[in-house]
Amino acid sequence: xxxxxxxxxxxxxxxxxxxxxxxxxxxxxxxxxxxxxxxxxxxxxxxxxxxxxxxxxxxxxxxxxxxxxxxxxxxxxxxxxxxxxxxxxxxxxxxxxxxxxxxxxxxxxxxxxxxxxxxxxxxxxxxxxxxxxxxxxxxxxxxxxxxxxxxxxxxxxxxxxxxxxxxxxxxxxxxxxxxxxxxxxxxxxxxxxxxxxxxxxxxxxxxxxxxxxxxxxxxxxxxxxxxxxxxxxxxxxxxxxxxxxxxxxxxxxxxxxxxxxxxxxxxxxxxxxxxxxxxxxxxxxxxxxxxxxxxxxxxxxxxxxxxxxxxxxxxxxxxxxxxxxxxxxxxxxxxxxxxxxxxxxxxxxxxxxxxxxxxxxxxxxxxxxxxxxxxxxxxxxxxxxxxxxxxxxxxxxx
Numbered sequence: 001x002x003x004x005x006x007x008x009x010x011x012x013x014x015x016x017x018x019x020x021x022x023x024x025x026x027x028x029x030x031x032x033x034x035x036x037x038x039x040x041x042x043x044x045x046x047x048x049x050x051x052x053x054x055x056x057x058x059x060x061x062x063x064x065x066x067x068x069x070x071x072x073x074x075x076x077x078x079x080x081x082x083x084x085x086x087x088x089x090x091x092x093x094x095x096x097x098x099x100x101x102x103x104x105x106x107x108x109x110x111x112x113x114x115x116x117x118x119x120x121x122x123x124x125x126x127x128x129x130x131x132x133x134x135x136x137x138x139x140x141x142x143x144x145x146x147x148x149x150x151x152x153x154x155x156x157x158x159x160x161x162x163x164x165x166x167x168x169x170x171x172x173x174x175x176x177x178x179x180x181x182x183x184x185x186x187x188x189x190x191x192x193x194x195x196x197x198x199x200x201x202x203x204x205x206x207x208x209x210x211x212x213x214x215x216x217x218x219x220x221x222x223x224x225x226x227x228x229x230x231x232x233x234x235x236x237x238x239x240x241x242x243x244x245x246x247x248x249x250x251x252x253x254x255x256x257x258x259x260x261x262x263x264x265x266x267x268x269x270x271x272x273x274x275x276x277x278x279x280x281x282x283x284x285x286x287x288x289x290x291x292x293x294x295x296x297x298x299x300x301x302x303x304x305x306x307x308x309x310x311x312x313x314x315x316x317x318x319x320x321x322x323x324x325x326x327x328x329x330x331x332x333x334x335x336x337x338x339x340x341x342x343x344x345x346x347x348x349x350x351x352x353x354x355x356x357x358x359x360x361x362x363x364x365x366x367x368x369x370x371x372x373x374x375x376x377x378x379x380x381x382x383x384x385x386x387x388x389x390x391x392x393x394x395x396x397x398x
Contacts, residue, residue, distance in 0.1 A: 058136075059134075060142065067158070068158065070162065111125035114236070115231045119175055122174045123172070123174075124170070124172050125172075125173065126170060150169045151168065162176075177391065180229060184226055187222060188247055189381075192250065193377070195215050199369070203265060215251060216252065219247070223244060239383070250373060250376060260362065261366060264358050264359060265359065268355040274354070279357070282364050286364050290371055291367075292363060
């Protein structure tokens with residue numbers, strides 16, 4: 001057994017000189033199985049002892065790895081399972097004292113997710129490799145190759161092409177947003193656009209409120225079905241959640257505004273006159289802001305009143321064939337009739353003017369909410385476009 005032992009000693013090298021010697025190994029039979037069993041009992045089970053002659057000499061570990069797959073990024077369960085590694089029996093030993101372990105490891109760890117720009121988010125997860133038993137004075141861990149080479153090998157051997165894309169070896173993950181754009185953003189834009197064009201429906205001829213109620217119900221069901229695609233962990237609220245909330249708020253506001261306009265059209269004749277500040281704020285300034293002309297229908301009553309005054313006080317020089325007494329009697333009768341007519345006309349035009357002001361107020365509010373819809377859709381579209389462009393520019397930089 002001595003030649004086999006000496007050969008094994010030469011393979012392990014001088015770094016194991018303080019651990020292995022010829023008189024410490026006892027093999028029952030001259031077979032490889034007996035030699036491995038003896039090594040396990042006398043050498044390989046001494047994990048607390050560093051393989052150095054002098055305890056002050058640090059152990060140098062050259063480390064390299066290849067990332068084969070990103071199985072999943074779970075953003076809804078806080079419990080982290082135990083890291084699982086498949087069992088292997090291979091340890092490579094060289095005659096210069098180098099020992100190489102190619103153990104595949106399935107790593108499961110936690111990482112702080114920044115989901116503010118979801119689904120165009122880029123996650124930076126830092127992993128620290130070190131010994132949990134020894135300090136830097138005892139163990140030096142070095143990378144055997146640069147990070148670019150490790151990234152290139154990892155991308156070459158990457159087996160999964162799922163939701164996440166590896167962009168840096170430290171580890172930087174970039175989410176592929178196509179699934180969420182198709183399933184979340186595009187349907188939401190379609191529903192909010194349909195609600196936008198519903199403002200073109202005349203509220204006095206069609207039931208616009210029922211149409212908007214159907215849209216709100218459909219949008220609510222859509223959000224409930226797509227809730228599993230949205231992340232629920234993170235320090236900040238994603239912008240996409242704010243977008244969905246604003247879309248639903250605009251739909252509800254448009255429904256309330258439609259109810260108000262329908263009420264005005266049906267009962268504006270019974271409403272009191274508008275306050276002056278409402279006329280100035282809504283019918284003057286806000287009407288100009290949304291490019292609606294001011295209400296000028298109240299001038300009709302003024303022109304009619306002028307005509308009535310001309311009838312009441314006729315011009316001089318018109319001669320009547322009747323005598324003076326009959327003329328005074330006829331004028332008194334005409335005066336009474338004209339006063340009655342004037343009272344009825346003034347009442348009619350006063351009520352009609354109030355109704356027109358209320359209706360014009362509803363038109364201004366309707367146009368203002370339509371403008372808010374257009375501004376919101378434009379701003380949100382360009383915001384998503386900017387994030388998407390930044391996502392692709394980050395891919396080119398990396």
